[in-house]
Amino acid sequence: MDLSRYAALFLTESREQLGACGQALLEWERQPAALEPVVGLYRAMHTFKGMAAAMGYSNLTELAHRSESVLDLLRSDPAAGRELIDLFFRVVDGLEQGAAVAVEGGDPGLDFTPLLAELDEASVAAAPTGSWAIPAPTIAAPAEAARPAREVRVVIRPDAAMRGARALIALRKAESLGTVRAVRPAVTAFDQDGFDGRFGFALVSDAPEAEIVAAILTAGDVQTIEFSAGEATGRTGAAVERSRQIRIDLRRLDAMMNRVGELVVARGRLLELAEQSDSPELKAVAARIGRVTSDLHGEVTQARLTPVWQVFDRFPRVVRDLARQLGKRVRFEVEGEDTQLDRALLDDLGEPLIHLLRNAVDHGIEAPTVRQRQGKPEEGLIRVSATSDRSTVLIRVSDDGAGVDRGAVLAMAVKRGLLPPETADLTDEALLRILARPGFSTAQVVTDISGRGMGMDAVMSRLRSIGGGVDISTTPGRGSEFTLRLPMTLAIVRVLLARVGTERYAIPLSGIAETVDYHSDRVASLEGREAYILRERLVPTVRLREHLGARGQRPPGRSPAVIVEVGDRRVVVVVDAVLGQQEIVVEPFDAPKGMLPVFSGATILGDGVPALIVDPAALV
């Protein structure tokens, strides 16, 4: 049998399992005496071993197997294994890196000797006890890997008493039919007040869906059971919704999205042409193609929605490692990990969010002794939450640490010439712009962990180009909160098209306050720069023609101007002509070296000619 065709699937599934291992380890570290995390770790390790064995990756299998044996010994006294948590973290790292090597055919070259030696030592130290309470791991592992893993989502009736306990019973019922893993939220969240009775898990079982439904229903108070990765909705009765799932390579989905984007643009052109024609048949066909294109765009967009936990899952580990490294004590909470977001956006968010988390641990959360002196709990709190309404997703990163010292930032910004010396105080908007500058840090010592401000400014400009943004709120001594506002999908953005010379530029409507005629009798001067009197207030002027170094002469007569507004800052942008509004599809854009940092993206207009998207924040 040719196993290579299963390699991609193996990689995806093994990441899930190893992710579960990481979660269990974090939980174990928090509650060293609890059995549940060790059982969870054991299970995930066991499943991974089964998959690796099925693929014939003997070195990976060996490492997983030896880990499993040590875990088996720890079952009677999890607390005795607390010294081994770090070792297991390293094992999980080793397996993760090893899995990536193995799928490229590199398993025979993997050498885990040092880890295996440590595991051997550990197994000698752990007292041998009885066997597992969970079904004995029969090494029919290849079969297990081949069995289907189904995504099951269960909703407990909202009026049920103790939904968390009920959910746990439902989970037990599912476990009677096969292997349960990747429980979301984690079982430890079930008895928390915020648990709303919705949970999901992957079930590896041969049982038909009807049997699974019947088993879970016997838990009582079950409202719905769905076999789907989608959001469970509150339906009445024990209605069972099923949808068939297939895995699609992301690249294929990206390609589809690009084609649909082109189709949307072509539709725009077609509708223009139909408008100019007097053929009623052409008009009808164009309208129909227009509608179908919209529907298709909606469907593809929907298919790209991905739950944010796929990116959030690695955060607990990042925070943990960093906190240990810096001698901080941090409790990390994640909320709303089922919130959905366009896959492409989600991928872009990983790094910036980790940057924010690093800053929170490094600069936000104080050392335990400092916190104690200030009457705060020694353990700091960092929380990442995702919420969404119809079209917007909000991702918040908050901490209960020291907050940003505005005085220090202001002083540093003035010293570096980023702000005029007489600046008295910093607005949130100004603060954010300064913090986002590459290389800006007030940290006394620039650690190798954060303080490099990388990427934040890039994220802000990317978010603005798609109609989103970043907000900060910070209180000294109480903590900081960063809020990322994003559109749920990379849908079409509405822009104002303006012409300068022969080029057309797109300015996102979200950054525009109004358009006005630029009257020469209202031109004034502000700090030596041209400014414009707009309703008795002086607003700086940017002449886009000069700003961009466009060739040719400005057309005679009055010029139109666009009032661009970002946060509390405005500028009057003078252009040659305002061409009207249009919907555009934002294309990724790497600015060529040497180009002014004015553009955040590019697009193809209805007539097939490309246009650059102006970043409003780069003008103000």
Place this chain on the structure above:
Amino acid sequence: MSQTVLVCDDAIFMRTMITDILQQAGFEVVGEAETGREAVEKYRALKPDLVTMDIVMPDMGGIEAVREICKEAPEARILMCSAMGQQALVVEAIQAGAKDFVVKPFQPSRVLEAVQRVLG
């Protein structure tokens, strides 16, 4: 032959009430226990089909008793009786091996539904 029940609660009132509900539904209450320790001992002696277990009891609580009983008899069918606000304890009891739970105040129909689920 009717199914047998061991009722464990430190309050006579609660024992009486549960006993009434179960007897009216045709169950035979073969024993009562006031403490966790007593519950374990009586389970051993009586091997009932069902145990109702209060969470908070003197001399070994209900959860500890569940753990003890399930250690000896993993097949034991234990129904936890809990009050509002004890969710964390109920979760712990389920992890220890309890099969289901009811929440006070008891409604006979709810109790019997839970019993059916446990015995089903």
